[in-house]
Amino acid sequence: MNVIEVKGLKKSYGDVHAVQSLDLTIAQGEIFALLGPNGAGKTTTVEILEGFRKRDSGEVSVLGFDPQTSGHQAREWRNRIGIVLQSAADAGDLSVIETVQHFSGYYSNPRDVDEVITSVGLQEKAGALIRNLSGGQRRRLDVALGIIGSPELLFLDEPTTGFDPEARRAFWALIENLRGTGTTILLTTHYLDEAEALADRVAVINNGRIVEISTPEDLGGRATAKALVSWRDGDETKTQTTDNPTSLVSKLSTQFSGEIPELTVTRPSLEDIYLTMIGGTHE
Numbered sequence: 001m002n003v004i005e006v007k008g009l010k011k012s013y014g015d016v017h018a019v020q021s022l023d024l025t026i027a028q029g030e031i032f033a034l035l036g037p038n039g040a041g042k043t044t045t046v047e048i049l050e051g052f053r054k055r056d057s058g059e060v061s062v063l064g065f066d067p068q069t070s071g072h073q074a075r076e077w078r079n080r081i082g083i084v085l086q087s088a089a090d091a092g093d094l095s096v097i098e099t100v101q102h103f104s105g106y107y108s109n110p111r112d113v114d115e116v117i118t119s120v121g122l123q124e125k126a127g128a129l130i131r132n133l134s135g136g137q138r139r140r141l142d143v144a145l146g147i148i149g150s151p152e153l154l155f156l157d158e159p160t161t162g163f164d165p166e167a168r169r170a171f172w173a174l175i176e177n178l179r180g181t182g183t184t185i186l187l188t189t190h191y192l193d194e195a196e197a198l199a200d201r202v203a204v205i206n207n208g209r210i211v212e213i214s215t216p217e218d219l220g221g222r223a224t225a226k227a228l229v230s231w232r233d234g235d236e237t238k239t240q241t242t243d244n245p246t247s248l249v250s251k252l253s254t255q256f257s258g259e260i261p262e263l264t265v266t267r268p269s270l271e272d273i274y275l276t277m278i279g280g281t282h283e
């Protein structure tokens with residue numbers, strides 16, 4: 001079953017064609033990452049799917065509903081969705097636990113408040129006022145508010161911006177847990193390692209169009225990309241790209257009678273591939 005179906009989506013702001021004929025299908029239980037440079041059209045697309053912006057044309061179905069539907073049906077639909085915006089938590093005079101409790105009241109099937117606070121690593125800050133939280137802690141609270149309603153579909157907009165490395169890893173573990181519950185997740189991120197760690201599939205979007213949709217492993221022909229072998233020969237650093245690094249290394253090893261000075265063998269990272277993909281067309 002597809003949780004999200006988008007066909008021929010278009011949205012312009014005056015002369016700015018933010019989204020130009022975009023097609024997208026996301027299956028139930030999938031973790032899907034939307035990647036793209038600033039201004040590519042990610043937020044516009046996601047906010048149309050969330051029902052916060054109106055499209056100009058195209059077909060959109062989210063959990064079987066058109067997000068532009070209003071009234072009673074829209075409230076039921078919203079109950080099944082979790083959204084982590086750039087910053088939802090601005091009730092500065094409430095504590096963490098009060099805020100999470102307050103939000104849990106909006107949903108018909110909320111998760112346990114303490115459990116959610118623990119799952120985002122804020123148990124020691126449960127009684128703290130929001131205005132006294134650090135930036136990364138506020139972001140964790142945003143995530144807690146996104147998942148408190150046991151959503152079937154979770155939108156995460158740059159969820160780990162401002163997190164320290166340990167908090168990012170903890171957040172990734174939290175997402176893996178949600179994967180286990182069958183939650184479908186649409187993630188936007190500027191961190192390629194995050195997309196690689198979490199996403200089943202990624203879409204690269206640029207100038208309002210999808211450049212490619214693929215698994216992180218296969219994006220841009222990455223799985224079959226040539227390896228770059230580099231080594232030191234006297235004063236010179238030498239490099240060679242090859243389909244068959246093992247035989248090159250073996251040849252070099254014979255040439256050097258053993259250890260090859262400063263040997264490295266690398267394949268393009270997801271970031272290398274991504275930068276190549278958007279490099280040619282980025283305005």
Ligand code: ATP
Nearest residue numbers: 013016017018036037038039040041042043044045
């Ligand atoms: P970022 O990574 O910076 O968040 P994005 O991929 O989310 O970027 P969007 O916010 O969707 O990009 O913007 C796409 C284009 O539409 C940009 O050129 C932006 O300036 C323009 N745009 C977005 N929202 C509006 C608006 N409300 N009014 C006018 N132009 C807008």
